[in-house]
Amino acid sequence: MTRPADVLQQMLRSDSAKPRITTYDDTDDPTRGERIELSARVFGNWVNKAANALQDEFDIAPGSVVRLDLPPHWRTAYWALATWSVGGTVSLDESDADEGGTPPDLLVTTDPEAAAASDSPAVLVTLAGLARSASVPVAQGVMDEAKELSTHGDQFAAWEEPADSDTALIAGGERTAYADVMDSAAPQVDSTERRHLTMTDTADFLRACLALWAADGSVVLSRGEAPADVLTERSRVEGATSA
DSSP, X not given: OOOHHHHHHHHHHHHTTSEEEEEXXXXXXXXXXXXXXXXXXXXXXXXXXXXXXXXXXXXXXXXXXXXXXXXXXXXXXXXXXXXXXXXXXEEOSSSOSOTTOOOXXXXXXXXXXXXXXXXXXXXXXXXXXXXXXXXXXXXXXXXXXXXXXXXXXXXXXXXXXXXXXXXXXEETTEEEETTTTTTTSOOOOOTTOEEEEOOOOHHHHHHHHHHHHHTTOEEEEEEEOOOHHHHHHHHHHHTOEEO
């Protein structure tokens, strides 16, 4: 059975230098105009650093819930893969763990106020590609990802493996087990396809990434709003099909 963490290893074996995720930023944020491209090797380094942080700093393991309060983005992709690498549950829902409203074991967010107010340990993510620290004050006890993630190792080994029945993803109130998460990924992907994505839903984005990577393909993501002719030309330049 293929799991999300296996998909990364397959990409590394297939072609570690091949671009696997390319992000264009068309938002009104300070990151507007960025183009960031990661090969499987570089993306894997980010996944491993985040997985080591999850395991070593926050004791995330099978059964732990990591709430990703993040938009579709290349950083979101590696935090999701890192969570799956340690066997945890990626939650995209605001109140997730159970009917009693148990908070997640970790919050990963771009919102400094949410991180500061969280009842759970928190990581503050800065989306800018070259950021070396957060551009805003970071509350005591909150991990400044831009500053601290680089201190974690590039090699990762999981302490535990999740069971097939363990929850891999919580999205839209639905729980998807590890046994089913790859089957729930977006269908109709051609082998080695490079696809241009413009969706704003993080669950749809992660499912599309898994499907494309499992088919030895790659992702081009455009964030924000851009004219149709710009997106069309971008697809042509990147050699990507439109979603």
